Amino acid sequence: MTTTITETYGVDPTPTPLALLLLGREADPNSERGVECPGDLPPASDPDLVERARAAKAALGDRVFILGHHYQRDEVIEFADVTGDSFKLARDAAARPEAEYIVFCGVHFMAESADILTGDAQQVVLPDLAAGCSMADMATAEQVAECWDVLTDAGIADVTVPVSYMNSSADIKAFTGRHGGTICTSSNAKRALEWAFEEGAARSASIEGGDGRRVSQKVLFLPDQHLGRNTAVRDMGFSLDDCVVYNPHKPNGGLTAEQLRDARMILWRGHCSVHGRFTLDSVNDVRERIPGVTVLVHPECRHEVVSAADMVGSTEYIIKALDAAEPGSKWAIGTELNLVRRLAKAHPDKEIVFLDRAVCFCSTMNRIDLPHLVWALESLVEGRVPNVITVDPETEKHAKAALDRMLALP
Secondary structure, X not given: OOOOXXXXXXXXXXXXXXXXXHOOOOOOOOOOOOOOOOOOOOOOOOOOHHHHHHHHHHHXXXXXXXXXXXXXXXXXXXXXXXXXXXXXXXXXXXXXXXXXXXXXXXXXXXXXXXXXXXXXXXXXXXXXXXXXXXXXXXXXXXXXXXXXXXXXXXXXXXXXEEEEEXXXXXXXXXXXXXXXXXXXXXXXXXXXXXXXXXXXXXXXXXXXXXXXXXXXXXXXXXXXXXXXXXXXXXXXXXXXXXXXXXXXXXXXHHOOHHHHHHOOEEEEOOOOOOHHHOOHHHHHHHHHHOOOOEEEXXXXXXXHHHHHOOEEOOHHHHHHHHHHOOOOOEEEEEXXXXXXXXXXXXXXXXXXXXXXXXXXXXXXXXXXXXHHHHHHHXXXXXXXXXXXXXXXXXXXXXXXXXXXXXXXOO
């Protein structure tokens, strides 16, 4: 019989301030927008919430298209027209031009991407404006502009190609587009980096540094250092010495001009608050407790965790791997807990456990619950469009240029 995650680890969120934050029931001071959702929300205890959601969705019909990210609560996923990762959902929205309203059950940067890719007549709604992303917040437009000045002063900006992870704000995507870079997902990060180094090589062919040495091409990878490092080292054969970490909170990023010159990968000091929690001890512990377990983790995890895992891949990769796994196989999954629980429920013939003993929800993703979804849908039924996410035309133009470069990758 399959052991549940709670039975295996003896953990479930208890009503402490930290647990409430992890469940999205308290304010997160580091969230991307950090504000409460306006309006009167129905209480979570309302026994009619499910029926209210069904009725509102039925009343709106084809006018609304609901997107549900994989890390959302089950109560929200139940009402999603499609589920997926952030970029897949944004593209799904763009493929539904007849929908007046795109209700994005995800976080702020995802809704921005949907607004960039959908038509002008469509409006993207985020049920809770406080559903931000701490990783996206770790790189602001002002900080990245200052970083580019540092690279310029070091004489390497001309040979540096920015590559920004999809998990970034529209402002960072626009910066990437203005400087000839591309966006990547966790699925195509290797191909994006290969393209960037090819592009950088063309730029560096005729450039020499002040000491007469040829300046090698470089990538500025934003905002998740772990995905950039893991892709470069694990998938492309770079060494850890080829990578430096730019810290926006230190003068010149905490790096010398020589360190920047010698680096191939300039990694922004950012990380995912969920995947960054997993440690090497987590991997060793689960191997001791479950002999024969396969450890499968997301590439946003730390390098030592990725190196110790058996398999590494994006959210879609993780889902497909478990779909194809043999009955009776044992798996420890290093990604967001809502998804791991859903996978365990979907595959009762396999033993699927959470990699770590600690609760690891995405706190801001969990802010979107059934009361927020009902409030958003009922507002639309009443003719009020709440929490519209809009990217200004100039930002959209440059951000879309970066996204288009990614879409053009073979």
